[in-house]
Amino acid sequence: MTLSTLAGAAGPAVAPPPPRPDQAAVEAVLTALRDTFGELVTTAAATREQHANSASWIVAQPPDAVVFPQCTADVQKIVRICAAHRVPIVPFGTGTSLEGQINAPFGGVSVDTRDMNRVLAVHADDLDVVVEPGVTRKQLNEHLRDQGLFFPLDPGADAALGGMAATRCSGTNAVRYGTMKDVTLALKAVLANGELMTTARRAKKSSAGYDLTRLFVGSEGTLGIITELTLKLHGIPEAIAGGVCPFPTVEAACKAVIATIQIGIPVARIELMDALQVKAVNAYSRLSLPETPVLFVEFHGSPASVAEQSEHFGEIAAEHGGGPFDWATLPEERSRLWQARHDAYWAANALRRGAKAIASDVCVPISRLAECVTATQADIAASGLVAPIVGHVGDGNFHLALMVDTEDRDEVVRAEALLERMVERALAMDGTCTGEHGIGQGKMKYLKAELGAPALAVMAAVKAALDPAGIMNPGKIVAAG
């Protein structure tokens, strides 16, 4: 069906239908898994629920079982057992994804890679590292510190690197160091038939065939399970400078960001908080920042270079009515500020008792960023909702933390409508429905509006070609209609 569709018939191709395993199939898988993995398989309710629990409002859909593979061969065994009975497989890292990626809407087995957490090789001369998927970014940086190296990507949460690759994660450093698509040199992944695929060698670049590394980065476990990653590293910068710069308006802050990027200042992080978020952070982290829009900025380089960058940025900020930009190279002061930035989500949560912060993100061309943020703020005000904004504005990416009382049906409806308008606004500005959280279940409904039917047909055809039985994380990204 898929093939003939792309060959010319009308209408978009569709992904393979999700498996709907009967209880007998699940029991058969559980028996086989227990025979093979013993205590490393569990069906305990608490564990199953924890494996479908995330900081989103997407309803949790627990798997039938959770299994903890110890190595790649274990993952292959699990996939072969599940494939034999057409039972779904849902990969799990640290459970910090935000769009329902870890849910099991058709039941099946959650494959938790927490024990596959070895750093397999550090190649200091080549600035790369080989890791198992359960290694977290903080664990990796702890491991690397003595060698003067670091892994730059920082989504806030201490996510597992396998999950970060699977969701094409980025975060605060992406403006300088790129996203997971840029820092992933090669992957190993177990395919739907249990075979282990290598996507690339360790050379820094290659033009050898289809870019399977990038095809799997961001595929959210729907094409296979990542079991090994080769990642690019950087030398720890000789000097780091940073600080906070207030602006009279979001628009002024965004214009300063555009000028900074355009003039080529290699800013390492440039993060917007709107006035409400600053207020939340002041309360939560006991800071006394001016309660106006601010930019948190950081520069990496030689001492002379970071001083030059900081001064140059201060001038740009002043030209746009911002400042003063007080910058420092002292680690303590910087750490305190960035901790506050990272705690923005918790600070938002503390804004309103009894409410849950629902995080959602969009990304637009940077020229439209001020307009998009300002229109979204007006929409929040008109909706009578509480929703501070933070943004990786160097990339045109920003997040709402919608403070929702999920028991209040009317409020939930207004919040959903607000998020839908935010996505429509981003798409109307040639942006994307998600800069860094992925599609999962939560944003599937926007994908066609963003990319059109032919792109969806191609995604469905790729999915059907690589996972014809539809067992790999079904119900995410592309799914049968």
Next chain:
Amino acid sequence: MTLSTLAGAAGPAVAPPPPRPDQAAVEAVLTALRDTFGELVTTAAATREQHANSASWIVAQPPDAVVFPQCTADVQKIVRICAAHRVPIVPFGTGTSLEGQINAPFGGVSVDTRDMNRVLAVHADDLDVVVEPGVTRKQLNEHLRDQGLFFPLDPGADAALGGMAATRCSGTNAVRYGTMKDVTLALKAVLANGELMTTARRAKKSSAGYDLTRLFVGSEGTLGIITELTLKLHGIPEAIAGGVCPFPTVEAACKAVIATIQIGIPVARIELMDALQVKAVNAYSRLSLPETPVLFVEFHGSPASVAEQSEHFGEIAAEHGGGPFDWATLPEERSRLWQARHDAYWAANALRRGAKAIASDVCVPISRLAECVTATQADIAASGLVAPIVGHVGDGNFHLALMVDTEDRDEVVRAEALLERMVERALAMDGTCTGEHGIGQGKMKYLKAELGAPALAVMAAVKAALDPAGIMNPGKIVAAG
């Protein structure tokens, strides 16, 4: 077949069998093309031959006809006409690819995008540009100059941007600015069924589903024809400094490169020439460089930053026995040097009368670069061949220009064996058989050794899913066995 193979059967999947159109099918296509495009279709022998002619020793295989579409809708019409008769389609940019990508081994229609050469939009604030595929990199930079912007990728040849994306091109600036996979924000491509697909919006990053942009970058026309590209731009650097630095050995030069990269100097270009190549360049470009291995180096940034980078690099070079590193910021001197670097291919050609320079590249982890280059030099000497080496060494990528008398069968055999050993050496060092020339026809035989059967099966499955009739540039990258 493909689906069931990935579902679990033994052996790798295979790509769809290439079409073998009979003369009647070709005649039917020609009639339909002439009806639609009139004078823009030709079957003149000279034009057909020119469309299969490249600077490689791969035997030219001309298409049955060449057609010159004027717009995307024309490309869709061509694809639909060819698809109806299962006649192959071979995209053509400027014909500067090196591994047989433009050949028509099964006949068919060469689709030359030379007239699709409009710059559709420059978004200066967003640092991006939208172009048709026939725009060349020099044409684009000419267009951008007044706005203080530039497109960094520079493969030497004035290639068309569509072809550069299709072959995942990189070149001298890639160490700083990345390859086509990094600078391509979005593509439009005509699929095998004639539908037009958009891979992404114009946002700087996105995690919206499978990375179709990167799937098509490097796919060499085997999945579709690129008809529009959105590319990242950069501000023209405030200052550029550069120069040439001699080293006693290739190994010393490579070690200086590793130290430069590892310490985080944001070098814009760092290019190795071995002593033979320097000798060729001195003769061809009337320079008087020391005839030892040299690095051509360039730095981009503020005046203070490029001075700091240049001095720092000079110190590193001296620590490795290199130098003196004379650097300058004067455009004239730099242009003269880089012109010489770009003329390296022609300089090599002039080394030996009656011989043709056959270019081939590999890429290895940078820690293995010195060893790989040195072993390759020894192999060249033992083979009694003439083959200067140039390299984009910041990426671990280097090229041989094998000076071969293609009439001398024995010499051709020795040269082929030498190239085969170079690839084997690179693969043994965890490198790739091609850093930037692509697979085409010339390197298909190495792909399985590089990536293994499962990766090839995935490529074949993707190819079969998107091009079930096998009409899109058949016989390249993955093909029926």
